[in-house]
Amino acid sequence: MTTVKPILEAVELYGGYGAIPVLSNISLSVQVGEAVGVLGHNGMGKTTLMRTLVGALPVTAGEVLFQGESITGLRPHQRARRGMAYVPQGREIFPTLSVYDNLKFGAIHSGGEAKSIIDELLVDFPRLGKLLDRLGGSLSGGEQQLLALARALAGRPSLLLLDEPTEGIQPSIIEEITETLSALRARKNLTIVLVEQNLEFLVAVVERVLVIRRGQLGGEIPREHLRDLDIVNQYAGVHA
Ligand SMILES: Nc1ncnc2c1ncn2[C@@H]1O[C@H](COP(=O)(O)OP(=O)(O)O)[C@@H](O)[C@H]1O
Numbered sequence: 001m002t003t004v005k006p007i008l009e010a011v012e013l014y015g016g017y018g019a020i021p022v023l024s025n026i027s028l029s030v031q032v033g034e035a036v037g038v039l040g041h042n043g044m045g046k047t048t049l050m051r052t053l054v055g056a057l058p059v060t061a062g063e064v065l066f067q068g069e070s071i072t073g074l075r076p077h078q079r080a081r082r083g084m085a086y087v088p089q090g091r092e093i094f095p096t097l098s099v100y101d102n103l104k105f106g107a108i109h110s111g112g113e114a115k116s117i118i119d120e121l122l123v124d125f126p127r128l129g130k131l132l133d134r135l136g137g138s139l140s141g142g143e144q145q146l147l148a149l150a151r152a153l154a155g156r157p158s159l160l161l162l163d164e165p166t167e168g169i170q171p172s173i174i175e176e177i178t179e180t181l182s183a184l185r186a187r188k189n190l191t192i193v194l195v196e197q198n199l200e201f202l203v204a205v206v207e208r209v210l211v212i213r214r215g216q217l218g219g220e221i222p223r224e225h226l227r228d229l230d231i232v233n234q235y236a237g238v239h240a
């Protein structure tokens, strides 16, 4: 028997930007070790949902729970310390800091010693190992995405939220990211919530997909349908 143990829950969540409502009555539950996708067209509220879950945007109503406890009132850094990591859309690495210092910053919330954390991380990110002295801003888009991912992992999170990590990056790096995420799931039981529009990447990483439409969750794509990208496309409502 598998025990169902949620790491992340949203309960009747509402959120948005000041007086502008975006998220409406979102309830979801992600189990420890799961990889869950969030799919939806531009402007449907994917980024708003991620930012609300990590505390970058306040909730209007509802609750967010992490490891069974309400974190609705916690600030982003407090959530990070509990083990939530977030790679925002557009990456947002520090362009004027070196790759090494970007990683060091990521290790702040880990409670561990930065150098040993970074050494261990670089085993999974060999490409970054050769770029440690380079400024973040001088890297290619794909390298910056690897850096953003590695920086998030430097905090030794138990839950990783990723917002469109493949946007505008070359296929070889998308492949590297796919492999790294699989390895981390297998080795560390890392839980992943992945927002993606690249369906091939999405289904390579996750086991189930939640569909978001106009700020509301509109159901789930069952596992057995994820193998057929045409069906996934239909769920996303491409023609709706
Ligand atoms: N800073 C903001 N202020 C006001 N409205 C915003 C802001 N950011 C996004 N929105 C609006 O919120 C809705 C959802 O946006 P977003 O969550 O970014 O969608 P997605 O990530 O699915 O493309 C859109 O209508 C968008 O215009």
Ligand SMILES: [Mg+2]
Binding pocket: 046, 047, 048, 089, 163
């Ligand atoms: Mg977005």
